[in-house]
Amino acid sequence: MSSTDLVPSTGAQAVQALARTNGRQFLTFRIGAEEYGLDILRVQEIRSYEPPTRVANAPAFVKGVVNLRGVIVPIVDLRIRLGQAGEYNAFTVVIVLNVAGRVVGVVVDSVSDVLELSADEIKPRPEVAAALDARFITGLGKLGERMLILLDIEAMIKSPDFGLVD
Numbered sequence: 001m002s003s004t005d006l007v008p009s010t011g012a013q014a015v016q017a018l019a020r021t022n023g024r025q026f027l028t029f030r031i032g033a034e035e036y037g038l039d040i041l042r043v044q045e046i047r048s049y050e051p052p053t054r055v056a057n058a059p060a061f062v063k064g065v066v067n068l069r070g071v072i073v074p075i076v077d078l079r080i081r082l083g084q085a086g087e088y089n090a091f092t093v094v095i096v097l098n099v100a101g102r103v104v105g106v107v108v109d110s111v112s113d114v115l116e117l118s119a120d121e122i123k124p125r126p127e128v129a130a131a132l133d134a135r136f137i138t139g140l141g142k143l144g145e146r147m148l149i150l151l152d153i154e155a156m157i158k159s160p161d162f163g164l165v166d
Contacts, residue, residue, distance in 0.1 A: 023118040026141065028148060029095065029108040032084045036108075037115065037141055037148040042097045046111055049092040063107065068096065076162065077107040099157045106153075115148070117141045122150065135159075 026037035052064030052075040061080040065072050075094060079086035086092070086109060094105040125137040136156045141148035156162065 023116045023121070025114055025116050026148065026150065027095065027114055028112040029093075030110045030112060031079050031082060031086070031108055035112065035146065035148050037117075037150045038095075038097075038153045040114055042099055042153055044096045044098045044103065047094045047096060047105070048090075049088055049094055049107060051088075066105065068103070068105075071103055073103050073105050075105040075107060076157075079107060079109065081162075097153060097157070099154045102157070104157055115141070115143060117143065117148075 025040040027040050027043050028035055028037045030036070050066065052066045054064040055062065055074075058064070061077050063075045063077050065074050067073075073096065077086065086107070091110040092107060093111050094107055095111065096103060096105045121142055122138075123140045123142060125134055125139050127134070136152050136159070138150045138152045141150050
């Protein structure tokens with residue numbers, strides 16, 4: 001191994017090398033009995049749930065919009081989008097994301113914590129057609145007995161099913 005093998009030649013390679021050594025951080029949250037994770041770099045803030053202003057003819061999972069410091073933010077109930085029922089209580093939160101150059105809020109049952117997963121703790125996504133649309137799953141995180149479904153939230157928000165991004 002030469003000394004040039006230790007120093008990546010581009011910024012992208014440096015980020016990849018750092019991710020391999022330090023792992024990636026995920027914000028974990030619950031929907032029903034399942035625990036999910038999404039890239040912490042997409043998270044702008046976490047807010048308590050406030051009923052948004054409804055938008056006419058929006059799909060059932062689009063709860064409406066809120067004014068967040070002068071920015072109109074669509075609120076998507078991720079629980080409904082993933083086929084789960086959810087009640088609005090003191091633990092219900094909105095994760096405000098910055099995705100595809102757009103600010104979007106997603107409603108979840110509760111936020112757990114931020115976890116760092118190394119590359120060997122992230123397993124490939126399952127090839128189960130009946131599961132959550134597999135194109136939105138980047139993998140499964142395994143940390144002890146905990147199993148996280150790692151979502152590609154950007155692909156999910158950008159998908160035509162959501163109708164939020166042109």
